[in-house]
Amino acid sequence: MKKKTILLILLAIGCVWFAAAEKRTVPFKMLFNHDGTYLHTCVHEWTDQKLNAGEQLKASVREIAATGVEAVALSAGNGEIPWWQSKFYPDHWEWNAQYTGRKPDAYGRYVMDGGDMVQDFVDVCREQGLTAIMSLRLKDEHGVGEKSVWVSKFFIENQHLRIDDRHAPIFGYRGLDWMYPRVVAQKLNYVREWCENYDIDGIELDFMRFFPFFNEEMTSDAQRRRILDQFVEDVRKILDKTARDGKRRYLGVRVPNRLSMYKRFGFDLGYWDQQGWTDYAVISPSYCSQVENELAKFRAWAPDTSLIFEMTHCVTRSTSLSWGRPGLTGGDDYQVRFMTPERLTTMANVAWERGCDGVSLFNIMYCRPGKRKYGQVHGGNYNPGDPAMDLFPKLTDKEWLAKQPQHYWINWWWKSGYFGDQFVLPVTFVNLSEHTFDLDMSPPSVPVKRAVLRMQMVERTPKLGWEVFVNDVKLTPIDERDELFSDPYGGFTGHIDQYCAFELPPSAVIDGQNKIRVRLADGPLNDQFSADLMHLEVALYTD
Template sequence: MLHRRHFIQTTAAALATVPFIRAQAPRAKAPFRVLYSNDTTNITSCVSLFRQAREPFREGMLEATVDEVAGKVDAHFLQPGLGMVPMWPSKVLPLAEHYAWIKERYGVAPDSFGQYVMRGGDVVKVFVDRCRQTKQAAFISFRLNDAHHKEYADPKPGDKPGTSIGMSVTRHYVEHPEYVFNKASKRGADLVQNWLHDEVRAQKLALITELCENYDLDGLELDYMRFYNFFDVEKTTLEQRQRIMTGFMQQVRGVLDRTQRGGHRRWLCARVPCLSKGLDALGLDLRALVAAGLDMVNLSASYFTTQQMDLAAIRAQVPETAALYVEMCHSTANGGKLVPGYDTFTFRRTTQQQYETTAHLAYARGADGVSLFNFAYYREHGGPGRGPFAEPPFEVLPALAKPQTIANQPQHWFLASGWNNPYVRPPVLPRGLNEKAKTSFELDMAPPTRGWKGQGRLRLQADATLEGRNLEARCNGTLLESVSDVREPFENPYPSLLGLPENLHAWSLPTALLKNGPNIFEVRHLGGKPVTLEYLDVSIA
């Protein structure tokens, strides 16, 4: 058996001496249209057709999550845990030793996934086998710097870590505070590890190598979005960050090639920020990463569906040999927490028309496909008062693989508060507007196949009543006419965070004013008390 510490030390030495990358010969492009992410956690946190509330994990539940998207997606991406503790029998991190330490330090038993593996189960094997049976490409999505539950790594009196701590924290993490950005903080961004340290990267590569050696995977995704903090940008240069990240990518490509089976290339994907500034902060030079062996780039807004991103600029950076995907999620915006804890906030669900419009724009701007993240979380989960919940809209998925079909569907464009990322400051929304002031919003829009026809509608949603406030709107410089109809533009079965009639204002929008590309919507506050704008949408039926 390869000793874990020796393996990590040897890997760290290799990572520290990675050479520059030379251009590779042209290779086949990844053939997938629709990628589906399965975070595993949803299995035991959601109430579903195959799991009742508080029922522990059993492998049939995992199989059911694969079955329910069979024939609807091309590739299934399983996240087996948080990238810290294996959900498979491991020699890199032996679980009996790990959970004994967890019990001693935190006084908690393994969660039901840990118990399953400790009894001889194997989450990854069950997943791969089921993907084979249902004709889905089997990917592992590996979280490179996850922050969940690390606020309890050094528990204070009164803290109640819960069983999830066993998936989030290891002895190595606790015993090396020098690798953590700020152990005294409660912010996830501060509690992850600094990738400037060779041993931090080696820990991840050791687990990735074990997965690639032991399982017949079709591909691997490196998830840079859980959590998107890898370096102190004030203490590192862009060149330094890019050298480290490109070197790591080359190491992973080498592992995939060495362990491939049957002569078939194993696809390598990266889940990365959909904003160029985020790529720089993380040290992700996409052109260099593709040269290092990256096949697929998955553009993410972390937890949200968003239509406005640096897609065209990023497409220009990504060679055509690599496939580009736009990620969509169950939420367009989150509200405040109703009670303390995880998953206790309200959230605005993504609708069918928003999925289709987002996918249409993605294809129009050069994407090769789309991906779904957290799609299962339409189901009941988390704290009270967040419903009503529903089954995920699986019926949406088949059309997302057909650009010509969705190019002729009704369009629902929107801006929401969504991802409160560190790269856009101030955020696009919410936005305050004082009397006599004006503000503008930009929407990149793509017309349907035969062009826009007739009338559309612009709506604004505020945080309070708009009674007594006089707002005017323009589209690309042309004044729009107010209308009284502020209803949802399409049937919406998800009422959470939708605006009340008194909080909404609408204008008729002649579609002849729209153009393929950036459209500017200007809002002027002609009179009345200040207002905070929370949401904007444009509907074209």
């Protein structure tokens, strides 16, 4: 009897160990991040139908469901503003109208009339058979420094807790410091309210909008990590406590695609994975899509968490005309180079080849025309249109993706990414200088008939004596400077005199990291001359 008892105990321990060791998978390979705001900032087929905010949300989710998307993560009110019937923060819209002197927007009017966009979201996801995730932006800073509908009463009443309390510091430093328990508690209250009152499938914690979460001069690495670890654990406990019918609710995190950022900002995905808290992690470039990835390192660090590779609506963006300039409130008045079909399929192919478990689409609907003062949202002056939604079902078809022509890029962003770690361009060349770049490529499974490398300078430049090598193979200059593939959007492409191009022998391209060395071998003999490289791209043609 004693032996039998011991055997049963050992068997139980073994079952627990196996359950803990088993990889935590999610039932979707394509996730759509729905920020909610694109309903009213972009033009859609339902724009003129006079639908209320809830009806527009449902229409948008039905549109998404028809494209093969399996899960939707809704960011309700930027994680600050209740688009639902909140008991925790019931008086926002009345308070905000008094504070700003403005009437409530379409979302506010809907909620004040009794509408509930979270319930609408859950209902339409159930109708369409989609996984319903609520995405909580943990420190969104849109509207901070202005009398905006996006500013909460909690934020205004706690100005002394801001990381940087100047009028408009850069994104990341405008929000409240998570060193203070009340700031963390406010976010947990939103999580608790969603989990207790709605039949959602999970919560996604969006750490990308916007880190850092702490005043780094006032906290240590260990303090930052400890606070965020406790927060993630508390969210996991709420999810488990409120789970319905014994079904695990998913915990996702949207986190940076560069591991070099993690220690500094307190993100310990490996520990969260080890503790069994996280089910999936969206590996995010933040705003501009990047082919470059560290998926192998993430997989080793967090082996039991599903890795979702994020793609966005663009690959490069320009400076803003109004941001940081007092008196100008143009919003997103800048240009972007959009994600074309070839860029989408190329990025998805690399993600699958490097071991991701799924792909995510973020901001993808901002290809559509905008309705704002400056005539555009995210580059809309350049006749944008719908994203390549016909391709969405193909983005999980590994065999099909591997046979497509490919379009790779190394990109530039006007802020050089968060804290300079994300993007390697722009770089400056003077006469006889050179720079080396890495570009992760996974060539097609079918023969590549031709390959071209193209470079774009910040400004129009004279014809220069460039030498370009790919894996030590010297390329031949060619006089073909047009777009490498048809671009249905045309945003932020510049002037043809900013470009130069080179014939790339297909055999020079390898599966993995490709070394690209660029040298300005013959430039003007002028100490004042320099050329700034802002965009480098490679096309692999299969037909």
